[in-house]
C-alpha cells in the first residue's frame with residue numbers, strides 16, 4: 087500500500103529516486119538542493135538503497151561521474167541548483183550528446199551576481215539549449231511523480247535524452263505537504279529496468295564521444311532533435327499511464343485550468359501556478375473569464391499544445407521567473423513563437439516576477455489580469471514587458 | 481576588545497550570520513589584528529573570498545572586498561594582484577572552497593608562488609550548506625553525506641601547498657588565535673604564496689554529529705590536540721610555522737619580463 091507522509095519537495099524527490107533505484111549517485115552540495123542528496127546518502131548508508139554514492143569535489147565532477155557511470159549502462163542520478171548547474175554547463179551537452187538518460191533534480195534558484203540563495207528559474211531556463219528535457223513541477227507530489235516519469239521518458243529507446251526535474255527552491259524544496267509515496271512493487275509495474283542500447287562492453291568495445299567531422303556532426307544533432315520530438319509525444323502518454331496506475335495526473339506537456347472559454351489566460355511554470363489558480367477562481371466568481379496554463383515541459387517546448395489552448399483568448403499573460411537580458415522573459419518569447427503559426431493571435435504581455443525569491447502574491451496576479459484586460463480594452467496602453475512590483479522606476 | 485579593531489569593520493553590516501559558538505568570528509578578529517599590527521593602509525588591502533560561511537567574512541570587513549564564486553577566490557585574486565601589484569591581497573576560503581571545488585586553483589597559485597596570503601578556515605565540513613563531507617573531513621567522522629563515518633582520507637592542506645610550490649605554510653587554531661595573528665603577519669611578510677590554515681569549530685554542522693556536546697568542547701579539543709613539536713598522537717596536529725621556502729615570485733617575475741621585452745621601459 088502506498089504510504090501518505092508529510093514530505094518537503096526535496097524529500098519527496100529523494101523518495102522517488104529511491105524507488106527508481108539508480109546504481110550510481112554523484113553530487114556536490116548546494117542550497118536549496120542539498121537535502122535531496124543528503125537523504126539519498128542516508129538511504130544508501132542504511133542499506134535502503136543499493137547504490138554507490140560518490141561525494142565528488144564539484145558539480146562538474148558530479149556530472150562527469152554520472153557520465154562515466156551511465157556509459158556502463160546503469161541508471162544514475164544527480165541534483166543541483168543555480169551556480170552548481172551553471173558549473174555543470176560544459177557537461178550538459180556531453181551527457182545529452184551521448185544520449186545518456188541521466189535524471190537530474192534542479193532545485194531552482196537565481197544566479198549571481200548579486201549572490202542569492204533564493205528561488206527563480208534563471209538557472210534552468212538559461213540551460214535550455216543543451217539538449218536536456220526540462221520538466222517543471224508545481225508541488226511535492228508532482229516532484230515525486232515526475233521523477234519516476236522522467237526515468238521512463240529518458241530511458242525510452244526513442245528518446246534517450248537526459249531529463250531535468252525542476253522544483254522551485256524553498257517554496258517546494260523546503261515546505262512540507264502530504265505526499266503519497268508508492269511502493270516499490272507498484273513502481274516496478276510502471277518503470278521497467280533500464281535496458282541500455284549502448285554500453286561499455288568488454289566483448290564488444292564501444293567508443294563514446296568520437297571526434298565528429300563536418301560530415302556527420304549535423305546528423306548527431308539532428309538525432310537529438312528526433313529524441314526531443316519523440317519526447318513530445320511520450321510525455322503525455324507516460325503521464326496518462328502514470329495516472330492510470332497511480333490515480334494522479336499533473337498534466338502532460340501542459341495543464342490548462344479554466345481555459346476553455348477564457349478571455350484572459352496567464353501562462354506560468356512551477357509552484358506559482360497553484361496561487362494563480364486560486365486567483366483565477368476568484369476572478370471567475372467576479373465575472374472575469376480567467377484561465378491558467380501551466381507549462382510542465384519547457385523542453386521540448388509544446389508549441390502545438392500551447393497555441394491550441396491560448397489562441398482563442400483575447401489577452402495572454404506570460405509570467406517569467408527568469409529574464410533573457412536584452413529581450414524579454416524566455417517563456418514569453420516561446421509563447422509568442424507558439425502563436426506565430428496560428429490563424430488568430432491574441433496580444434501577449436510579459437510579466438517578470440518572483441526573481442531571487444521575491445514572493446508572487448495573489449494581489450500581484452490579480453493585477454496581472456487587470457493589465458491583461460487593459461491590454462485588450464485599450465490596445466497600445468500596456469508595456470510588452472512589465473517588472474512586477476518594481477521598487478524603483480528609471 | 482572589539483573597539484580596538486572596530487575601524488576595520490563595516491559595523492552597519494553587523495550582526496553577522498555565524499551561529500553561536502562558531503569559530504569564524506575569532507579567526508576574523510585574529511586576521512584583522514594581523515592587518516592592524518602590520519599597519520597596512522586599509523584602502524590598499526583587498527580581501528577576496530569564495531562562497532561559504534568563512535567567505536562571508538568579506539561582507540563585514542572595511543577593506544576592498546570581493547565576494548566571489550565557490551572555489552575560485554584565488555583565480556579572482558590572481559587577476560587582481562597582476563593588475564595592481566601594489567595592493568595587499570588576502571584570500572579567505574573555507575576548507576571545501578579551497579580543497580574541493582577550488583583545489584585546482586590552490587595548487588596553481590602555489591605553483592606560481594604569487595604574492596598572495598591565503599587564509600583557509602578549516603572547520604572540517606561544508607558549513608554553509610549544512611554539514612556535508614569536505615576533503616578535509618577526517619576519516620571516520622560523520623557528516624550528512626557520511627552518516628556512518630567518512631570513508632575518504634582527508635588532505636593535509638599544507639603538505640599539498642608545499643608540494644605544489646608555496647613558500648610559506650603555517651597552522652593555528654581559533655583557540656590559538658594570538659598565534660594565528662603572528663602567523664598571518666609572517667605570511668604577509670613572505671614575498672610569495674603563503675597559506676595559513678586556521679583550524680576552527682563548527683558546532684552546528686560538525687560538532688553535533690561528532691560527539692562534541694558544546695562549542696567549548698571543540699575549542700578544548702583544539703587546545704589539547706595542537707602540538708608544536710614531537711610525536712603526533714591520533715588526532716594531533718602541528719601548529720606554528722610549518723614550512724618556509726625560497727622561490728621566484730610570480731608578479732615580480734612578470735614585471736621583469738615585461739621590462740626586458742620592452743627594452744627597459746616599464747610603463748604603458
Ligand SMILES: Cc1ncc(C[n+]2csc(CCOP(=O)(O)OP(=O)(O)O)c2C)c(N)n1
Pocket residue numbers: 114115116117145169170173531532533534535549550573574575576577578601603605606607608609614
Ligand atoms: C558552484 C557552487 N557549488 C556549490 C555551492 C554551494 N556551496 C556554498 S558554500 C559551500 C561549501 C562551504 O564549505 P566550506 O568551503 O568548507 O566553507 P564553510 O561554509 O564551512 O566556511 C557550498 C558547497 C556554490 N555556492 N557554488
